[in-house]
Amino acid sequence: MFGEIRVFRQRPFDGNSHNLGEIVGTVQDRYQELSGQAEARRQEQLATNPILIQVGSATCEHAAGSREVFEEFRKHIVASGRDDILLHQTGCTGRCSREPIVGVFVPGQIPIKYERVDRELVHQIFTSHVQNNQPLLAHVLDGPVERVYAFEFLCCGSHRCGWEEGANLEASLPGLLKDAGVDLEQVNIARASCFGACSSGNEKTCSHVLVKPDKVLYRVCSTDDLKEIIEKHIQGGQIVDRLRVGGKTIGRKFFEIYGDVAFFNRQTRVALRHNGVLDPGSITEYFHYRGFQALAKVLDKGDPNWVIEQVKKSKLRGRGGGGFPTGNKWTMAAKAAEKIRYIICNADEGDPGAFMDRSMLESDPFNVVEGMIIGGFAIGASRGFFYVRAEYPLAIERIQNAIQECRRHGLLGKGILGSDFDFDLEVRLGAGAFVCGEETALIHSIEGERGQPRIRPPYPTESGLWGKPTVINNVETFANITAVINYGAEWLGQIGTPSSGGTKVFALAGKIRHTGLVEVPMGMTLRELVEEIGGGVVGGKKLKAVQTGGPAGGCIPAHMLDLPIDFDSLSKAGSIMGSGGMIVLDEDDCMVDVAKFFMTFSQDESCGKCTPCREGTTRMLEILERITHGKGTLEDLGLLERLAKLVKKSSLCGLGRAAPNPVLSTLNHFRDEYIAHVADKRCPAKKCAALLRYEIDPQKCVGCTVCARNCPVTCISGSRREVHVIDQERCIKCGRCAEVCRFNAVLRT
Amino acid sequence: MSTSTDNWEQVQATAKQVLGDNVVKFIESCRAEPNPESQLIAVLHKVQAEYGYLAEAHLDAVAQLMQIPAAKVAGVASFYHYYRLEPRGRFLINICMGTACYVKGADRVAQKLMDELGIRFGETTTDGVFTLEGTRCIGTCGLAPVMMIDDKVHAEVTPDQVPVILEKYLDQVRRAGSETSGRT
Structure with missing residues (x-):
């Protein structure tokens, strides 16, 4: 019924300059018209401004100073009088510790990305790279690099690629290049995750390689193919059309820009495929x-x-943490007898240590909006809501802009793209209550009530917002929908494991070298993620555990790092996938203290409606405090465990039911640490202040009196040039003496 | 939506006085849409953005104008962490207490702030310059530990940097003070 010819309403494309008037055509015609106009505008811009300078713009980028960097570039461009440079903003790539990130793209050259750019560096980049074509090798992202290569081969590292047992593009390329007489110093060879070009039944018969700077993706099925590419393309400057893969494959744009960076090229970007690639404010x-x-x-x-x-x-499963199959959820709402239905995007990302949703909303808002419109169509809703945390002002601004732009172009509102499907979106703000991530609490919050959950069933798909069937999905789930439709359900389904399709975005943080956002196929092991992508623990310390799933999750000890990351394996290990927070803990972290931290959070965020959660979290916190203050007993451990299991079983909603997880998983995997706290009154990680003892090493103390002068309770005695002594009775264990001592004479035991 | 009480004009006049034109206009636009009571949270955001906190008088006026029981308005205002029920200082210090920041030493930074300012979380210094609050994760975990003073994010803060950072803001206050006294 939608495919038939119909008359379109009058709707201008951009402001008043165009007016489509009464166009007759199908949905596809209308789409072609819109995208054609957008493309024409883009080409026009590229023709006059071939050089592109792109500056990261997201909350984290701004915090690192990217707004000043953008302004400085603007001033430099104006002052230089050059009119061939386009300065634009892009979202966040997820490489948090290296921000602000700036990309300089000159046609015919390998794209260069700079890290930690400040105003001084802007001046250098502009005068040296942009004006004189001399890239600053010392400041390249994840650099420094020795040279800028003339060519780059980016080989697909997917397990589905490769045409015979052991065929390895990466290994065979250098030899072939050398035989052909190509200067190896001019060529960079790297490996990336799947480009997404392998959907057409060519598994295990060929491999893919992206040749930069010409951005040509080749399908290679034999060594002869490779030889031909080297001879014709690298040496002869001719693109080998016979082997070229057309179309826009999913990972390609991202890898064209970032494929040479180790942090990125081990990832498979589906939900984050446009992060750091496009301008999040521009529908064009x-x-x-x-x-x-x-x-x-x-x-x-x-x-x-x-x-x-x-x-x-x-096989897409809900990315908010529950892992409920999205298709099943949609079916339930679509089958409801009630015809007024709602769709909600849950962007109340409250887990401490998680920022996946923020990044997607800030960096690729149109993609999430499009996913929601499709979801609305599938379940038969005509109204949808974005429930976003008030703590994310930039995400709110970008989503609002995306909604307005969509309305302006007839992509939201009445008769979308000329079909008879009506749908509109509204943004509703949260107000800082973690429990509102729970779907029934979220619904109450949208209704303007206190965000308290209620008993399920009835599930929201049956009776949700204002009593109508309602589907609630997480941001990341919606971000995957367009990929499912555009690149094929089978393609997404074959990434990941048999029960969990696709990828998952994680926010890597804590004691890890490369903090940031990573998107990996389900089923990758924790070890690969933490050690290969994350670069392992900082400062040569030993990894102790990985905390997944935030306050509802658990700690996975170092010896279980070979665990594959998917919904089922993680829950078997006593943790959960959660929304994707992943905190790496090292030997300096006390597991009892970590459990206490999460319990403090859960206790504070408990809405107070049901007794097991309200009272249970409070009592568990009291016990944990007792233990970390050295006042715990062995019986406390049994009590804690019993209480935790009780709260898990009897709480009303997910918050209460999951709140004991950090306690139970640490009790399970790190019981010896608990025992050290209660039996030996000792904190093995030296984190719990009350269990520490400060002593002065007589061998090292030179009697400088600095510690005595700084002690807030004056419990350190000793005169000048004499060994000082701490009065253990009066010491409050503040650690000030250890901080100020310049001779490392204060021992912490 | 039509008027709901027989003293509607008086209700409007009082609300205008307490909430100001901006907020009243916003509430009236909400009342024109379906399910107006669902906009309560948005209205309270608007009031807080305008006045920095939600005073009792604000809550009463909102209840009257939106025709929502005052008990419910007070319930919502006190349920959500984002709403402040006490006036705030000139600068609002928000220290992130998210996991990543905690693991990287936010607790020590928080302690240093409390020592320097002589106040605890949720309190304002007696000179009305600083209000100290702990916030849930602000999503910049890659830069942990993070402290926000108004909109400015201070990344990778150490306890030693705290006095230096505070001094900059105090300096601003002093400069502003000397300017005004210079003028008078």
Whole structure:
């Protein structure tokens, strides 16, 4: 019914300059018209401004100073009088510890990304790289690098690539290049995750390689193919059309820019595929990256069941933590007798240590909006809500902008893309209550009530917002929807494990070298993620555990690092996937203290409605405090465990039911640390202040009196040039003496 | 939506006086849409953005104008952490107490702040310059530990940097003070 010819309403494309008037055509015609206009505008811009300087712009980038950097570039461009440079903003790539990140893209050259750019560096980049074509090798992202290569081969590292046992592009390329007489110093060879070009039944018969700077993706099925590419493309400057893969494959744009960076090229970017690639404020750019193509396809087919089938086939499971199959959830709402239905995007990312959703909303808002419109169509909703934390002002601004732009282009509102599907979106703000991430609490909050959960069933898909069938999905889930439609359900389904399809985004933080956002296929081991992508623990310390799932999750000890990351394996290990927070803990972290930290959070965030959670979290926190203050007993451990299991079983909602997880998992995997606290009154990680003892090493003390003068309770005695002594009775264990001693004479035991 | 009480004009006049034109206009636009009571949280955000906190008088006026029981308005205002029920100082210090920041020593930074300012979380210094609050994760975990003073994010803060950072803000106050006294 949607495919038929119909008359379009009058709707201008951009402001008043265009007016489509009465166009007659199908949904696809309307889409082609819109995307064609957007593309024309983009090409026009590229023709006059071929050089692109792109500056990261997201909360984390701004915190690192990217706004000043952007302004400084603007001033430099104006002052130089050059009119061939386009300065634009992009979202966050997820490489947090290296921000602000700036990309300088000159046609015909390998894209250069700079890290930790400040105003001084802007001046250098502009005068040296932009004006004189001399890139600053010392400041390249994850550099320094020795040279800028003339060519780059980016080989697909997916296990589905490779045409015979042991065929390895990466290993065979240097030899072939050398035989052909190519200067190896001019060529960089790197390996990346799947480009997404392997969907057409060519598994294990060929491999893929991206040749930069020409950005040509080749399908290689034999050594002769490789030889031909070297001879014709590298040496002859001719693109080998016979081997070229057309179309826009999913990982490609991202790898074209970032494929040479080790942190990125081990990832598989689906939900984050546009992060750091496009300008999050520009609908034109989004159109260029296949924006709204999925929506057009869906409306053109006009069959909600087809959409739900695709989502089911992709094995997509809810990315907010629960892991409920998205397709099943949609089916339940679509089958409801009530015709007024709602769809909600849960962007109340409250887990401490998680920022995946923020990054997606700030860096690729149109993608999430498009995913929601498709979801709305599939379940038959005409109104949708973004529930966003008030703590994310930039994400709110970008989503609001995306909604307005969509309305302006007829992608939201009445008769979307000329079909008879009506749908609109609204932003609703949270107000800092962690429990509102729970779906029934979230619904109450949208209704303007206190965010307290209620008993399920009935589930929201049956009776949700204002009593109507409601589907609530997480930001990341919606971000995957366009990929399912555009790149194929089978393709997404074959990434990951048999039960969990696709990828998952994690926020890596804590004691890890490379903090940031990573997106990896389900089923990758924790070890690969932490050690290979994250670069291992900082400062040569030993990894103790990885905490996943935030306050609802648990700690996975170092000896279990070979665990594959998927919903089922993690829950078997006593933790959860959660929304994707991943905190790396090292030998200096006390596991009892970590459990106490999460319990403090859960106790504070308990909404108070049900007794097991309200009282249980309070009592568990009291016991944990007793233990960390050296007043715990062995009986306390049994009590704690019993209470934890009780709260887990009897709480009303997910918050209470999951709150004991950090306690139970640390009791399970790190019981010896608990015993050290209660039996020996000792904190093995030297973190719990009350269990520490400060002493002065008589061998090292030179009697400088600095510690005595700084002691807040004056419990250190000794005169000048004499060994000092701490009065253990009066010591409050503040650690000030150890901080100020310049001779490392204060021992902490 | 039509007027709801027989003293509606008086209700409007009082609300205007307490909440100001901006907020009243916002509430009236909310009342024109379906499910207006669901906008309570948005209205309270608006009031807080305007006045820095939610005073009792604000809550009463909102209840009257939105025709929502005052008990419910007070319940919502006190339930959510984001709402402040006491006036705040000139600068609002928010120290992130998220996991990543905690693991990297936010507790020591927080202790240093409390020592330097002589106040605890949720309190304001007697001179009205600083209000100290602990916040949930602000999502910049890669830069932990993080402290926000108003909108400015201070990344990778150590306890030793705390006095230096505070001094900069105190300096601003002093400069502003000398300017005004110079003028009078």
